[in-house]
Amino acid sequence: MTATIATGSIAAQGRRWRWNSWAAGMIGLAGIASVLILALLAIVLWLSVLDGQPGDANVAYTFKYYVEIFADPFTYTVLYNTFVFSAITLVVAMAFGVPLAWLVERTNLPLKPVILATMTVGLILPGFATAIGWQFLFHPRIGMVNLWLKELFGFTDSPINIGTLLGMGWVQGLGLAAVAFVMTSVVFRAMDSSLEESAHMSGANTRQTLFRVTVPMVWPGVLAAGIYIFMIGFAAFDVPAIIGLAGNIFTFSTYAYDQVKPTGMLPEYGLVGALSMVMVVLGLILSWWYTKVQSKAPRYAVITGKAYRPRIIDLGRAKGIAVAFVVIYLLLAQILPLLVVVWTSSQPFPQPPTAHAIAQATLGHYAHLTADSLWLGVRNTATLMVLTPTITLVVSFAFSWVVLRSRLPGRTAFDFAAFMPHAVPNIVFSMAALLLALFVLKDILPIYGTIWILVLVYVVSRIAYATRITNSALIQVHKELEEAAEVSGAQVGDIVRAVLVPLLKPAMLYAWIWMSLLTYRELTLPVLLSSNDNLPLAVVVWNLWLSGKFGEASAVAVLMLAVMMPLVLAGFWATRRMGVVAQGN
Amino acid sequence: MLKFSRLAAACAAAVVPSWLAIGAAAAADTKMTPELAKVVEAARAEKVMDISSGPGVNGGAEMGSRIVAGIKKYFGVDLEYKFTPGGPMGEIGNKVATEFRANQKASTDLWTGAAAQIVPLLKLDMFVKADWGKLMPDRVKTAFVEVDGKALRIATGMPGILYNKQKGADFGKVQKMDELLDAKFKGKFGTTIYGAAFDVLLGKDVWGPEKTLAYYQKFVQNMQGILNCGGDDRVASGEFLALAFDCAGGAQYQPQYKGVLDLHVVPEMAQRRPYYVMVPKNAAHPNAGILLGLFLSTPEGQKVQEDSWGIPLYEHEETRRHKEIAALEAKGVKFLDVTIDWWEKHPEIVENSRKMFGIVRAATK
Numbered sequence: 001m002t003a004t005i006a007t008g009s010i011a012a013q014g015r016r017w018r019w020n021s022w023a024a025g026m027i028g029l030a031g032i033a034s035v036l037i038l039a040l041l042a043i044v045l046w047l048s049v050l051d052g053q054p055g056d057a058n059v060a061y062t063f064k065y066y067v068e069i070f071a072d073p074f075t076y077t078v079l080y081n082t083f084v085f086s087a088i089t090l091v092v093a094m095a096f097g098v099p100l101a102w103l104v105e106r107t108n109l110p111l112k113p114v115i116l117a118t119m120t121v122g123l124i125l126p127g128f129a130t131a132i133g134w135q136f137l138f139h140p141r142i143g144m145v146n147l148w149l150k151e152l153f154g155f156t157d158s159p160i161n162i163g164t165l166l167g168m169g170w171v172q173g174l175g176l177a178a179v180a181f182v183m184t185s186v187v188f189r190a191m192d193s194s195l196e197e198s199a200h201m202s203g204a205n206t207r208q209t210l211f212r213v214t215v216p217m218v219w220p221g222v223l224a225a226g227i228y229i230f231m232i233g234f235a236a237f238d239v240p241a242i243i244g245l246a247g248n249i250f251t252f253s254t255y256a257y258d259q260v261k262p263t264g265m266l267p268e269y270g271l272v273g274a275l276s277m278v279m280v281v282l283g284l285i286l287s288w289w290y291t292k293v294q295s296k297a298p299r300y301a302v303i304t305g306k307a308y309r310p311r312i313i314d315l316g317r318a319k320g321i322a323v324a325f326v327v328i329y330l331l332l333a334q335i336l337p338l339l340v341v342v343w344t345s346s347q348p349f350p351q352p353p354t355a356h357a358i359a360q361a362t363l364g365h366y367a368h369l370t371a372d373s374l375w376l377g378v379r380n381t382a383t384l385m386v387l388t389p390t391i392t393l394v395v396s397f398a399f400s401w402v403v404l405r406s407r408l409p410g411r412t413a414f415d416f417a418a419f420m421p422h423a424v425p426n427i428v429f430s431m432a433a434l435l436l437a438l439f440v441l442k443d444i445l446p447i448y449g450t451i452w453i454l455v456l457v458y459v460v461s462r463i464a465y466a467t468r469i470t471n472s473a474l475i476q477v478h479k480e481l482e483e484a485a486e487v488s489g490a491q492v493g494d495i496v497r498a499v500l501v502p503l504l505k506p507a508m509l510y511a512w513i514w515m516s517l518l519t520y521r522e523l524t525l526p527v528l529l530s531s532n533d534n535l536p537l538a539v540v541v542w543n544l545w546l547s548g549k550f551g552e553a554s555a556v557a558v559l560m561l562a563v564m565m566p567l568v569l570a571g572f573w574a575t576r577r578m579g580v581v582a583q584g585n
Numbered sequence: 586m587l588k589f590s591r592l593a594a595a596c597a598a599a600v601v602p603s604w605l606a607i608g609a610a611a612a613a614d615t616k617m618t619p620e621l622a623k624v625v626e627a628a629r630a631e632k633v634m635d636i637s638s639g640p641g642v643n644g645g646a647e648m649g650s651r652i653v654a655g656i657k658k659y660f661g662v663d664l665e666y667k668f669t670p671g672g673p674m675g676e677i678g679n680k681v682a683t684e685f686r687a688n689q690k691a692s693t694d695l696w697t698g699a700a701a702q703i704v705p706l707l708k709l710d711m712f713v714k715a716d717w718g719k720l721m722p723d724r725v726k727t728a729f730v731e732v733d734g735k736a737l738r739i740a741t742g743m744p745g746i747l748y749n750k751q752k753g754a755d756f757g758k759v760q761k762m763d764e765l766l767d768a769k770f771k772g773k774f775g776t777t778i779y780g781a782a783f784d785v786l787l788g789k790d791v792w793g794p795e796k797t798l799a800y801y802q803k804f805v806q807n808m809q810g811i812l813n814c815g816g817d818d819r820v821a822s823g824e825f826l827a828l829a830f831d832c833a834g835g836a837q838y839q840p841q842y843k844g845v846l847d848l849h850v851v852p853e854m855a856q857r858r859p860y861y862v863m864v865p866k867n868a869a870h871p872n873a874g875i876l877l878g879l880f881l882s883t884p885e886g887q888k889v890q891e892d893s894w895g896i897p898l899y900e901h902e903e904t905r906r907h908k909e910i911a912a913l914e915a916k917g918v919k920f921l922d923v924t925i926d927w928w929e930k931h932p933e934i935v936e937n938s939r940k941m942f943g944i945v946r947a948a949t950k
Binding site: 139532547 | 818819946
């Protein structure tokens with residue numbers, strides 16, 4: 001666009017210089033982040049061919065890890081399990097998350113703020129609590145539902161077993177439905193309703209409009225959410241570690257964890273590196289697919305200068321069904337785990353709620369918590385919750401602008417770079433960052449053991465998610481608005497400030513809040529990178545869980561919920577008043 | 586006499602007139618040898634001990650005030666106790682090893698591990714040599730110190746079947762390992778992915794690799810799933826009826842498990858597995874780490890072990906572990922001492938332990 005700006009005059013040269021400084025800034029930011037991403041990937045590649053341990057005096061290279069993983073039937077079992085688990089997770093998450101987003105953003109569903117606030121509870125709850133809750137319901141031996149069914153129908157064996165890939169995917173998918181909700185609600189909210197109105201005017205009913213107009217329009221955003229959730233499923237750790245291993249099922253994350261953090265031997269970085277490279281190739285394929293869909297982006301530009309106000313659809317008689325759907329979801333995915341975590345925190349050890357168990361209720365786990373480690377965790381988590389989304393969104397906007405608005409040759413490579421972190425399971429990224437900080441950056445940038453290594457890795461790993469948001473949002477802003485501003489004499493900086501930022505503000509603020517909440521519960525990234533001074537709460541809880549202290553882990557989670565819930569509600573109240581979150585009754 | 590250059594430098598930096606050391610000793614409740622006086626003064630300068638371990642190990646966070654008071658009582662020095670909850674011992678050991686290779690400060694001033702976790706790290710020469718016996722001659726016997734002063738015995742693990750007394754009482758009657766292959770136990774117990782306690786059977790003078798691997802192949806077919814040491818809550822809840830085998834055998838003494846969990850030692854698997862404390866060379870406060878190791882050797886330190894981890898050192902006759910083992914020995918149970926020295930003499934264990942991991946993996950769905 002700026003290539004068309006006339007040159008020759010001093011004013012034009014001034015504009016050009018300013019354009020260049022803005023552009024250079026954004027390209028530079030995206031470039032630095034890309035280099036960092038590629039450096040981390042390079043470390044994984046290096047580890048996959050390194051014969052020995054990082055830091056060894058004599059370094060040799062080998063392909064033996066690749067031979068080993070491809071020759072080992074267990075690799076295929078792990079890959080199969082991981083794919084099936086991720087696919088089920090995806091289906092469940094999307095089946096709940098996307099309709100919920102549509103209902104909240106585009107219909108006259110009642111009590112939207114309550115729904116939004118309740119959705120956040122699922123993100124604040126530690127994953128282990130959800131997994132334990134489902135174990136108590138559907139474990140073949142101790143599952144209450146199974147026990148009732150056996151008693152009622154006289155079954156000899158338990159009819160339902162949560163310790164299967166299907167059960168694991170169900171539990172993980174319910175948890176990730178909140179993420180699907182977040183990612184797709186942005187898309188639904190930013191839709192131009194004129195196309196739907198045109199469809200109605202042409203005689204299409206609500207169902208036809210939904211499937212022929214709405215769905216094709218939101219397709220890139222939904223696809224992005226789908227790919228994202230599939231990859232989260234690939235890297236998910238809590239549910240596979242608790243339900244999977246107990247049922248003797250390994251997925252990639254539990255396999256990688258055991259290799260990187262073994263007992264009685266040094267870490268097997270090579271095997272994990274080799275398997276990760278396989279994951280990177282798969283991620284590349286997904287990335288290519290996503291980019292192909294995105295290349296049709298102009299078709300999906302739905303915010304134009306003509307009209308931008310999503311139409312609210314009257315649910316009519318279907319309102320009751322919609323409310324039932326929401327209630328069932330909230331009950332299964334949010335309220336049940338919340339009750340379980342509160343219950344577990346009051347019990348000497350996890351046990352089903354019986355009269356005997358109620359009599360044993362205690363606050364002892366709360367008394368055992370030490371203020372020092374809690375305060376450290378709170379401080380670090382709060383820092384991460386502010387810095388991570390802020391920096392990530394700034395960097396992601398730079399990426400999206402370079403890819404979608406600049407004319408930089410090879411700009412699509414930036415999008416590949418931004419998407420790449422998603423192709424690498426977090427635990428591997430974490431491992432690469434650990435080695436980068438310890439062996440490469442230690443003298444230049446001594447960030448090992450500080451909060452900054454976590455900020456760095458969180459930002460890098462979130463770029464894939466955030467750029468999907470900023471890409472989707474930017475795609476939906478038609479270039480005609482920027483062109484109109486440009487014709488009126490605005491510079492790139494002015495366009496960003498006066499046109500793009502106000503239009504993207506709802507999506508960006510929304511993304512900020514949710515990224516902040518996702519940062520709160522992030523476990524896989526810090527579990528390898530945490531040291532004494534940068535320990536976030538999620539790792540405090542994880543270490544307690546890992547040491548068998550479920551009650552104390554739950555007590556920390558409950559205390560944090562007590563602190564977080566008012567903040568979250570206040571945040572939603574404020575954003576609702578700002579018009580960021582959908583208005584509702 | 587400490588034989589580590591960094592530590593020696595630290596001690597040299599903390600050179601104090603002998604009267605000062607004697608003055609400190611006057612306030613202390615232990616025999617202040619010249620060697621100990623030097624460590625105490627150096628620790629005084631360090632001011633802090635940074636400890637990271639599993640929450641219950643060596644007292645964890647809960648026993649912090651008792652540890653601080655104990656160190657003050659025995660050595661006359663005020664040290665701040667900073668505890669960071671970490672993961673399993675092997676994980677922390679590997680983390681410290683990675684930090685050592687990268688020339689970074691260690692995450693903990695005192696690492697605790699058993700022979701299986703210690704031996705792979707010894708080749709890195711990453712631990713301080715300390716003259717533990719001379720530092721506290723009345724409590725630390727020569728036999729407690731291994732690897733030329735790098736490792737001090739501090740607790741005794743006694744692997745056994747940790748079982749739910751109400752729902753899995755049959756596990757408490759197992760006398761032969763073959764009984765665990767019985768169909769009545771199928772799908773009812775968990776086992777560790779790292780083959781806790783089974784590793785010892787690989788020793789050529791125990792079962793040997795062939796018999797152990799053949800047995801293990803059948804054993805994992807009978808298990809319910811993977812359950813690592815520390816998963817006591819899951820046995821108590823009945824999700825697993827038993828953990829075969831628990832690494833250290835101390836959870837049954839935790840107050841919340843009273844009447845719920847118990848430990849059963851199968852005679853064929855009777856092992857005394859010492860846990861050792863070791864000071865990393867890259868520790869930020871090595872002298873404070875040494876003092877903590879010494880305190881844990883005292884009667885009060887052993888009581889801290891008993892009240893938190895549940896596994897004091899067998900060799901101290903006043904401890905519950907000593908009485909437990911003595912009672913079993915009186916019944917004819919013969920224990921194998923799995924020390925670092927023993928482990929190093931059995932390289933076939935490490936050679937074959939990966940095969941055990943492969944067997945567990947092969948049994949997965």
